[in-house]
Structures are given as C-alpha cells and as structure tokens.
Amino acid sequence: MMRDWLKKYTASEALQSSAVVRVIGDRGSGKTAYMASLARWPNADPKSPVQTVTPVGEAGEELVAKAQNILEQGLQLEQTRLDPNASDTKDYTLSITLKGQLSWKNPKATIASQLVNLNISCKDYAGEFFTDLLQQSGNSKLQDYMEDCLQATGIMFLVDGNSKRKDFEYATALDKFLTALDRTDINVGLRKIALVLTKCEQPELWVNRHRPDFLAEACFPQVCRKLKTWQQMGVGRVDYFTASAFGMLGQNFPEPNMNLLGRGRDGVAAVIKDPKRWRPFGLVAPIYWLCTGDRHKELDKG
Numbered sequence: 189m190m191r192d193w194l195k196k197y198t199a200s201e202a203l204q205s206s207a208v209v210r211v212i213g214d215r216g217s218g219k220t221a222y223m224a225s226l227a228r229w230p231n232a233d234p235k236s237p238v239q240t241v242t243p244v245g246e247a248g249e250e251l252v253a254k255a256q257n258i259l260e261q262g263l264q265l266e267q268t269r270l271d272p273n274a275s276d277t278k279d280y281t282l283s284i285t286l287k288g289q290l291s292w293k294n295p296k297a298t299i300a301s302q303l304v305n306l307n308i309s310c311k312d313y314a315g316e317f318f319t320d321l322l323q324q325s326g327n328s329k330l331q332d333y334m335e336d337c338l339q340a341t342g343i344m345f346l347v348d349g350n351s352k353r354k355d356f357e358y359a360t361a362l363d364k365f366l367t368a369l370d371r372t373d374i375n376v377g378l379r380k381i382a383l384v385l386t387k388c389e390q391p392e393l394w395v396n397r398h399r400p401d402f403l404a405e406a407c408f409p410q411v412c413r414k415l416k417t418w419q420q421m422g423v424g425r426v427d428y429f430t431a432s433a434f435g436m437l438g439q440n441f442p443e444p445n446m447n448l449l450g451r452g453r454d455g456v457a458a459v460i461k462d463p464k465r466w467r468p469f470g471l472v473a474p475i476y477w478l479c480t481g482d483r484h485k486e487l488d489k490g
C-alpha cells in the first residue's frame with residue numbers, strides 16, 4: 189500500500205517515516221508561524237500523542253529562535269522574503285517522535301511502546317510565490333520554485349480560515365500550481381497535498397475544528413473542487429486539516445489566545461496574548477498524514 193512506501197522498519201527501534209515538504213499559501217496565511225510554533229512546541233500537553241519535536245541543524249534552531257524572540261514576546265513575524273533561487277530557501281529539518289500507540293497498524297510493530305518518528309525536511313516559501321502564481325506565469329523565478337517543489341512528496345497548502353472571500357483567487361493560483369506540478373512524472377501518484385485551514389482558534393472555525401472536510405468545503409468550495417478534480421485524476425491524494433499556531437486559553441470557556449491586530453479580506457493578523465499559556469493545536473496531524481498516508485485519530489483530536 190502507498191502509505192508504506194517511505195516507511196522503514198528497524199527492529200527494536202522507532203518506526204521511521206519521512207517526507208519532503210513544501211509549505212505554500214498566500215501572504216500572511218500563517219506559514220512561518222506554523223513552522224516556528226511546531227519547532228518550539230510550547231507547553232506540551234502530557235496527554236498528547238506527541239512526545240518530542242526536535243529541530244535538527246542550524247535552520248531548525250533558527251525556527252525555535254523565531255518562536256522565542258518574536259512570537260513569545262507577543263510580536264509579529266516578519267514577512268518571509270522570496271529568495272532569488274528556490275535552492276537558497278532554508279530547508280528546515282524537524283524530527284517528531286510520537287509516543288508508542290496501540291493502534292499502529294504495522295503487523296511487525298510489537299505492541300509495547302513502539303515509537304514512531306516523523307522526519308521532515310520542509311521549506312517555508314514566501315507568500316509572494318503564491319501571489320506570483322496568480323499574476324504571472326512564465327516568470328523564471330517562479331519556474332525555479334516550481335522545479336524545487338517537484339522534489340516534494342508532500343505539499344502543505346496553508347489557507348487562513350478567515351479569508352474565505354479569496355476562495356476564487358486561491359483556486360486560480362492552485363490551478364496554475366497543479367498544472368505545473370503535473371507536467372512531470374517525478375513523484376506522480378505519490379504526491380500528497382494537505383489543505384490546512386490556519387488560525388482555527390477563531391470562534392466560528394474552532395467550533396467546527398473536528399470537521400476539517402466540512403469546514404474546508406464551506407469556506408473554500410472552489411479550492412476544494414480543484415483539489416478533488418486533481419485527486420480524481422489519480423496523480424495524488426488530498427486531505428483536509430484545521431490548526432492554530434496560537435491555540436486557546438482556558439478550559440471551560442476557552443477563548444482564542446490572541447490579540448487581534450486586524451481583520452480583512454486577507455484574513456486575520458494577530459499576536460499571541462498570553463505566551464506563558466501558549467499551546468498550538470493541529471500542527472502535527474497534517475505532517476503525520478504526509479509522512480505515513482494515514483490519519484492519526486488522537487492527533488486529529490487536536
């Protein structure tokens with residue numbers, strides 16, 4: 189089965205699954221915040237299936253520093269610059285270890301605490317890449333980025349859940365992206381696209397966070413149609429996720445852990461309100477799926 193294609197099993201060690209990922213999406217959709225929050229993994233919930241998130245190498249450390257020096261200080265990240273060459277764009281490596289779980293379907297896995305390691309190398313593209321897709325095809329920088337994207341087995345397409353008025357624009361850019369992607373045979377059939385709705389601590393999204401398909405379809409019907417058509421062509425698979433890099437505050441009457449800076453057609457701009465209680469949700473679920481091809485029930489619970 190396809191989900192086994194990257195999975196290596198070594199006796200008495202953790203199951204290793206890996207993916208080469210590119211994060212795409214509009215300016216301000218929350219790509220850098222997503223990656224930095226994931227690398228930082230603040231206030232881990234003891235009940236979470238995630239044991240550790242370990243940044244590997246200098247680039248990974250840089251992400252953690254961004255989380256600590258910017259997000260955790262209640263500040264906004266800078267816009268990511270579009271490098272002249274896609275190959276110069278930082279490749280972040282993260283290793284995520286999940287606690288042993290009983291539901292793991294590999295028959296070789298012994299029940300006793302079989303750890304799962306998810307290893308990703310991931311490039312966080314500037315949103316400019318995405319807006320360029322909309323405006324100008326033929327551009328050489330764009331082509332260079334598309335070539336770079338072809339190396340990926342997993343694409344995370346991040347969309348601010350509060351920007352539904354841009355559904356048509358996103359669908360148009362996505363269409364160009366998919367057309368360019370399908371022009372080659374590398375990774376065809378194996379490629380996965382995770383559509384991740386970000387900033388889902390916003391109340392109208394949060395109430396439906398456990399129904400990512402429903403939410404995606406309700407907010408971005410045209411994007412979903414494009415993705416479905418692509419999947420039906422048999423070139424790859426699509427799945428839907430909800431996440432928030434900021435998370436909620438409080439248990440009984442949770443409220444978004446954010447101070448709103450602005451809200452518009454593009455979505456929401458905000459900073460973290462209480463960094464001491466900062467706990468993102470939904471960040472690992474798409475990565476698990478990109479690495480293994482399966483959904484993880486506990487991770488999906490957020």
Ligand SMILES: Nc1nc2c(ncn2[C@@H]2O[C@H](COP(=O)(O)OP(=O)(O)OP(=O)(O)O)[C@@H](O)[C@H]2O)c(=O)[nH]1
Pocket residue numbers: 213214215216217218219220221222263264265266267268269313314315316386387388389431432433434435446456457458459
């Ligand atoms: N409410 C809320 N705001 C968020 C979240 N993640 C990011 N933001 C805010 O959204 C804005 C953009 O976040 P970035 O992570 O810089 O967005 P980006 O996709 O990297 O943008 P570019 O680098 O310009 O392409 C900032 O105001 C962030 O603080 C989130 O989970 N919830």
Ligand SMILES: [Mg+2]
Pocket residue numbers: 219220221266267268312313314315
């Ligand atoms: Mg960015």
